[in-house]
Amino acid sequence: MKQINPLQIAALLLVMLLFAFFKLNSAKVELKEAQANYKESEKLALELYGLKEVYANKKYTQRALERILRQPSLKKANVKTTKTKTGISIKVASLDYRGLNSFMGKILNGNYNIVKLKIKRETPQKASLAMEIKW
């Protein structure tokens, strides 16, 4: 015959509701953190991917350099290339100003990681060039 006070039930339900709100709040905080983490990771991933594609893509760099070196102005210049695991070194003993302009224009306009460069005027018309590009 003993009955439960409805106010006690209401209080219990209220406590449950407060607990549910508390859990909801933590879930929302969790979601915000997850969203922030995702955004940060996405930004980092895209930046890293882009920069890696530019500076650490061995195949792309090799192909692009081969294309540049196949130019008629450079073909005659006896360009010597040495490939290593980490990069490529390019040496030209004597290059006329047209060849030098064309080559440097393409290299500087491209995204290459130049670690060493030496251009020396040998004669009024010719210059020597040594360059090391890293990938």
Place this chain on the structure above:
Amino acid sequence: MIFDKKKDTTLFTKFKRKITPYFLDPNTKSNYAIKEGEKLDIILSPALYWVKKVELPVKYLRDVKKLLPSLFEDILPEGNFSYTAYKEGDTYFIFAYEDKKILELLQDRNIALSDIASICFAQGSLALDDDKAYGVNEEQALYMQDGIMILTPKVWFEKVEPLEIKKLHSNGLKIALQQYGHIVDNKSIYIIGVLLVMLIVVVGVEIFITKAKAEKMEAMRSELFSKYKLHPTMMQNRAILSSYKAIYEKQTKLRTVLALFLKMPLKKTEKITLVEYSNNRLHVRISNVVKAEEKHLFKAFHIQNIEYKTTYTSSGVEVEVMI
């Protein structure tokens, strides 16, 4: 397996309490002492409820229950009443009672709710002879009139029988008293309860959806890691990214500085004879340049705020820029 029969019976009867009928009447001044292991079937005196015998064009009892407050509207005093009914043939017996009043009386008689097995109305529970009156206290007697059990003064009858309750009628209507009915009425309790439960459910669903979204975000993040072949920790990835950013900044600066040298307003006699870059240091040699021309030649460097170092020799100037 052999059981000790006697022991088993003792165990069983220990929890089986004796049930005694008790006639609860506000005008009977008697305090009943409940024995140990005893429970009471409370029979409410007609003084504790209002009863009507009605014939209604309604088929079901549940439909009648909705009409009960309005059926008693004209006879009840101010108060918080509960209503109930039962059907006997085509007739409905409808009741109205005040929970609080009955509870107060039970408390007055030292009867705890835990000692009560059931509560029922005298109407329908007591099997009384129609032509006899049964005394319930010093002044009043129970009497059946047109199928309704009523309390009447004893003096109206020549002979009054003592009320002896041995057995209750099986079809007597049992009720559950609303102990807290005076605080909030049932309808309000249900509305508040349902609202709270609905809110809890809504919040619960919201929690579920939010958690699912967070899990999805985490899954998407993992996919991102595998798609872009990232390292397992963000610290590693940040370090790699900063090293690539440093390369990007240096290469950009190298190109900017080289462009400044190439755009230098040199005279016909002034020539760049050497450009050398290694260990983040750019070294440029320009022939036939005198110190007096420095301001003019390096104007663009000043505008772009690029620091440089010059060393003048007999053949020209050596320029050094840290990249």
